[in-house]
Amino acid sequence: MSDSPTATAEDRAVRNRILRQAGSISLAVSPFAAAFGIICAEAGFELIEAIGFSALVFGGSAQFASATVLADGGAVAAAVTAGALLNLRSLAFGVVMAPALRGPIWWRALVSQLMIDESTAVGSGQTELRWQRYGYLAGGLGVFVLWNISTILGYTVLGSAGDLVTTYGIDATIPASFIALLWPKIHDPQQRILMVLGAGIAILGAPFLPAGVPIVASALAVLVFRPWRSE
Numbered sequence: 001m002s003d004s005p006t007a008t009a010e011d012r013a014v015r016n017r018i019l020r021q022a023g024s025i026s027l028a029v030s031p032f033a034a035a036f037g038i039i040c041a042e043a044g045f046e047l048i049e050a051i052g053f054s055a056l057v058f059g060g061s062a063q064f065a066s067a068t069v070l071a072d073g074g075a076v077a078a079a080v081t082a083g084a085l086l087n088l089r090s091l092a093f094g095v096v097m098a099p100a101l102r103g104p105i106w107w108r109a110l111v112s113q114l115m116i117d118e119s120t121a122v123g124s125g126q127t128e129l130r131w132q133r134y135g136y137l138a139g140g141l142g143v144f145v146l147w148n149i150s151t152i153l154g155y156t157v158l159g160s161a162g163d164l165v166t167t168y169g170i171d172a173t174i175p176a177s178f179i180a181l182l183w184p185k186i187h188d189p190q191q192r193i194l195m196v197l198g199a200g201i202a203i204l205g206a207p208f209l210p211a212g213v214p215i216v217a218s219a220l221a222v223l224v225f226r227p228w229r230s231e
Contacts, residue, residue, distance in 0.1 A: 018122065018135045025118045026142035029060065033147040036063055037154025043071030047155055054151040058144060059116060061086045092219050093120040100132035114140025197221035 033054065040050035045067070053063050062083035069079040093115050100123060101111055114136065123136030186192050198221035205214035 014126075014131055015134065018126065018131065018138055021122050021125070022135065022138035022142045025122060025139060026146045029118060029143055030146045030150040032060055033150035034154030034158055036060070036067065037151040037156075038158050039064070039067055039071065040151075041155045043067060045070075047152070050151055050155050051148065054148045057083065058113060058147070059083065059087050059090075060147075089117075089219060090115045092222075093117075096120060096124050097132065097136055100129045100136060111137065111140070114144060116140065116143060118143045194221055 036054065037050055040053070053067065057063050057066070065082040065086055066079040069082050070076070094112070097115070097120060101108055119136045119140030122139030123132045123134075126132045126135045186195065198218035201220055202214040202218040205217050209217065
């Protein structure tokens with residue numbers, strides 16, 4: 001085709017933009033992985049246990065919840081329940097990303113390990129299915145690598161620096177990165193309504209629900225709000 005050079009240039013531009021998004025969000029969550037390593041060290045976990053959490057569970061909020069429960073002397077069942085509850089949102093992520101991740105069951109099972117907030121945010125932010133898949137994989141793999149490296153560094157190097165993240169305000173990087181990814185969507189009136197409803201549910205539930213549950217409950221906004229359709 002005569003326009004293939006232009007298409008190739010456009011593809012490169014899209015690919016580079018996605019890689020920048022994936023790289024920035026991967027760097028943004030790295031301090032929290034280091035904080036998780038610090039928590040594991042202070043709780044008396046072995047390094048291999050901290051690595052196992054980050055490599056196998058690979059879910060930031062679930063890891064923090066489970067590790068905190070175990071560090072406080074809670075039962076394994078309670079830790080698993082806390083982690084599972086916080087990861088219920090991955091069901092919604094799966095529905096969002098399913099069209100872009102079609103393939104053999106072994107492939108879907110493999111890439112489901114990367115089904116986290118960041119990979120879904122980068123993937124769903126693209127307009128074409130092929131770029132959604134690319135964004136999902138780029139975001140997921142980028143976070144996976146840096147998350148595990150940072151967990152090890154947090155455990156081995158920063159084991160006594162438990163207040164490092166909050167002292168320097170690094171805990172603001174994740175919300176900031178998600179706002180940057182969601183910003184283009186707020187120009188859509190339907191997306192704005194959905195965002196407000198989700199935020200309202202989370203805020204109203206915060207005083208009454210256990211930590212982490214209001215965020216999961218905010219997904220109920222999709223049941224309350226049904227986008228209008230043009231005739």
